[in-house]
Amino acid sequence: MIALHNLTVRTTGGHVAVRGADLAIQPGQRLGVVGESGSGKTLLALSMIGMVPEGLQVDGQVLVKGETIAADDERAWRRHRARTMAMIFQEPMAALNPLVRVGDTVAEPLRLHLGLDRAAARKRALDLFEETGIPQARRRLGQYPHELSGGQRQRVLIALALACDPDLLIADEPTTALDAQVALRITDLLVRLSQDRQMALMFISHDLAAVSRTTHDIVVMYGGDIVERGQTVRVLSDPAHPYTQGLLAARPSLMHRERRLPTIPGTVPQLFALPPGCRFAGRCARELPQCVGTRPPVVATPTGQAACHLPGAGQT
Amino acid sequence: MSYFLARRIAGFVLTLWAVSIVVFAVMNVLPGDPALTILGLDSTDEARAALRERLGLDAPVVQRYLAWVGGALRGDLGQSYSFGVAVSGLIAERLPLTVSLAISGMTLTVCLALVMGLTAAARHGRAGDWAIMLFSQLGIAVPVFWLSMLLVLLFAVKLRWLPPGGFPGWSDPVAAARALVLPTVALALVQSAVLARVTRSAALEVMRLDFVRTARASGFAPGHIMWRHVLPNALVPIVTIVGLQFAGLVTGTIVIENVFYLPGLGRLLFQSIANRDLVTVQALVMLFAAIVVTANFLVDIAYVLIDPRLRAGRA
Known part of the structure; x- marks a missing residue:
C-alpha cells in the first residue's frame, strides 16, 4: 500500500538522518516503530505523508498505492493526505486550531474533501466523536479545544484523522504527552479502530510496552538505520540486535525491583558524529573491528531481520 | 463577558472625559485673543470686551468647561467665529x-x-x-x-x-x-x-x-x-x-x-x-x-x- 525504497533523508549540512530505509505497509497491518529521539522514526513517518520539513533532502522512492510520488510534489501528496494516509502527532494541546470549535474542525475535511453539506458533516462528525469514545459527544462538538482535556483532544485529533476513512493512520508518539491511564485507553482505541476499519496503523513510540500492546510487527531504529525488524512479540522476546537487547534490558520490570537498571553506555551521538559503519558502534557490547567502518548487512535472524555483523542472543 | 464589556465601556467613557479636559485646557492657554481675531486690529477695547462677554470668554474656566461639555453632549458645539454659523452645522x-x-x-x-x-x-x-x-x-x-x-x-x-x-x-x-x-x-x-x-x-x-x-x-x-x-x-x-x-x-x-x-x-x-x-x-x-x-x-x-x-x- 505504502512502500519506501532506499529512502534517505539528509540535512542541509549533508548529514544523514535516515539512511537507505526500506519499508512496506500492508493494508490492515499494525506496525510499531521504536527508537530514541533522533533515531529518524519521525522523519520516516513524515516521508510517508510528504511532510518532511523544508530544507531536508529526500532521496529514494516513495510508492503510494503503486504510484511513485516525489517528496516535493505537494499536489500529489495533497490528493492522498486524509484519504490514503492520515497522521496524528505527539502534542494534542497545540495540534488543534484554538479558535475553531472541535466539531467544526472535524467537519472541515468532510466538507472540503467529501463535499458534505453542513448538516451531513455535523452528523458524521458526531458519529466520529462517538466512535472515538468522546463522552457527551453532542455537547463536545460545540466546544473549543481549551475546554477539553488532553486525552479528549487526542481523541478529537483521531476523529479528524479518520474523517475521510484513510487506509493508513500514522500515530507519532500519540500518547507521550498524556498520563499513563489515558495513554493506555488511547492505544487500545487505536487498535480497536484499526481492527474495526481494516485500517493499517503505524505506531511510533519509544515506549516498548505500548508498542507491544498495539502492534503485530515492529521496526527498531537507531541513528537513522532500521536495525531490526520482525513480529513484535518475537522480536521483543528474543531480540537479535545488540541495540534492541539493550533497550529491553533498560526497561523497568516488576520482577527485578531491587537491582539497578542496566543502561546502554553513552548517549545517542549527534548526526554529524555518527560512525560511518554501524551507527551503534562505540556503544555496542559486542563490537567487532569492522563495525565502525563497514555498514552491517541485513541478515535473517530467528525472529526476523537485523542489520548487524554479529547478530544473536546476547546476555540480556 | 458582561463584566469585561462593562469595564471596557467604563474605560472608554473615562478616556473620553480625560481627553475633553486636555483638549479644553490646551485650547484655553493658547495665546491669541479671539475677539481681536474676529474684530480686526483697528477695533476698540470696548468692542472686544463686549464680544468676549457675548462669547462667555470672561467667565471662570471651570464654568466655561462645563458649559462646553454640556453643550457638546446636547449636540451644541458653539458658534464658529470665522464662519459665523453653528460649528455642529459645519x-x-x-x-x-x-x-x-x-x-x-x-x-x-x-x-x-x-x-x-x-x-x-x-x-x-x-x-x-x-x-x-x-x-x-x-x-x-x-x-x-x-x-x-x-x-x-x-x-x-x-x-x-x-x-x-x-x-x-x-x-x-x-x-x-x-x-x-x-x-x-x-x-x-x-x-x-x-x-x-x-x-x-x-x-x-x-x-x-x-x-x-x-x-x-x-x-x-x-x-x-x-x-x-x-x-x-x-x-x-x-x-x-x-x-x-x-x-x-x-x-x-x-x-x-x-x-x-x-x-x-x-x-x-x-x-x-x-x-x-x-x-x-x-x-x-x-x-x-x-x-x-x-x-x-x-x-x-x-x-x-x-x-x-x-x-x-x-x-
Whole structure:
C-alpha cells in the first residue's frame, strides 16, 4: 500500500538522518516503530505523508498505492493526505486550531474533501466523536479545544484523522504527552479502530510496552538505520540486535525491583558524529573491528531481520 | 463577558472625559485673543470686551468647561467665529466626506495589507517575499503628500483617468466616488505598507504552530490553510495595529483633504487653525480624539470576538 525504497533523508549540512530505509505497509497491518529521539522514526513517518520539513533532502522512492510520488510534489501528496494516509502527532494541546470549535474542525475535511453539506458533516462528525469514545459527544462538538482535556483532544485529533476513512493512520508518539491511564485507553482505541476499519496503523513510540500492546510487527531504529525488524512479540522476546537487547534490558520490570537498571553506555551521538559503519558502534557490547567502518548487512535472524555483523542472543 | 464589556465601556467613557479636559485646557492657554481675531486690529477695547462677554470668554474656566461639555453632549458645539454659523452645522456638512474617505481608506488598507502580508509569509525567504517587503519599505519611507502629488501627476494630469482634486458633491454618486479614488489610494498605500509587515510577521509566527501542521496533514490547500487557519490566529496583532493606524488615518485625511481640495473635516480643521477659530478647532480636535478612542474601544471588543479563550478568561 505504502512502500519506501532506499529512502534517505539528509540535512542541509549533508548529514544523514535516515539512511537507505526500506519499508512496506500492508493494508490492515499494525506496525510499531521504536527508537530514541533522533533515531529518524519521525522523519520516516513524515516521508510517508510528504511532510518532511523544508530544507531536508529526500532521496529514494516513495510508492503510494503503486504510484511513485516525489517528496516535493505537494499536489500529489495533497490528493492522498486524509484519504490514503492520515497522521496524528505527539502534542494534542497545540495540534488543534484554538479558535475553531472541535466539531467544526472535524467537519472541515468532510466538507472540503467529501463535499458534505453542513448538516451531513455535523452528523458524521458526531458519529466520529462517538466512535472515538468522546463522552457527551453532542455537547463536545460545540466546544473549543481549551475546554477539553488532553486525552479528549487526542481523541478529537483521531476523529479528524479518520474523517475521510484513510487506509493508513500514522500515530507519532500519540500518547507521550498524556498520563499513563489515558495513554493506555488511547492505544487500545487505536487498535480497536484499526481492527474495526481494516485500517493499517503505524505506531511510533519509544515506549516498548505500548508498542507491544498495539502492534503485530515492529521496526527498531537507531541513528537513522532500521536495525531490526520482525513480529513484535518475537522480536521483543528474543531480540537479535545488540541495540534492541539493550533497550529491553533498560526497561523497568516488576520482577527485578531491587537491582539497578542496566543502561546502554553513552548517549545517542549527534548526526554529524555518527560512525560511518554501524551507527551503534562505540556503544555496542559486542563490537567487532569492522563495525565502525563497514555498514552491517541485513541478515535473517530467528525472529526476523537485523542489520548487524554479529547478530544473536546476547546476555540480556 | 458582561463584566469585561462593562469595564471596557467604563474605560472608554473615562478616556473620553480625560481627553475633553486636555483638549479644553490646551485650547484655553493658547495665546491669541479671539475677539481681536474676529474684530480686526483697528477695533476698540470696548468692542472686544463686549464680544468676549457675548462669547462667555470672561467667565471662570471651570464654568466655561462645563458649559462646553454640556453643550457638546446636547449636540451644541458653539458658534464658529470665522464662519459665523453653528460649528455642529459645519461638521455635519463635512462629516460624510471624511468618514467615507476614512472607511474606504481603511478598507483598502486592510485588503492590500492582508494580501501582501499573507503572500509574503507564504513565500517566506523567496523572491515574492523580498519583492513585497521592498515595496512596503518604500511605502513606509514615502510621505503621503508627495505620493498624492505623484498619483495626481500620473492619473489625473498625464493619463486623465481621474479628477485631480475637488469634490462634486453627493448628488452624482459616480463623480463623487471617482473623486475619492486617488485620495483613498494615497492613504491606503502608505498605511498598508506598515500593516503588511505586521501581517507577515504575525502569520509567520502562527505558521510555526502545530495546528497548521495538522491542517496540512489533513490535505488542505495552502491558500485555504493561510486564510482559514493562519489569518484568524494572526488577527490579534493585526487588529491592534489597525486600531493604532486609525489615528494615523485620521491625521492622514487632514493632509489628503488639503492636497486634493476635498471639503472635509481635515480641511475645515486646517482653515479653522489658520483663522484662529478656537471654538471650531476645539470641537474638531475633540471629535478626532473621540474617533481614535472609539476605534481602540472597538479593537478591544474585537479581541474577544476573535478569541474564545479570552471570553472564557474574562467572563
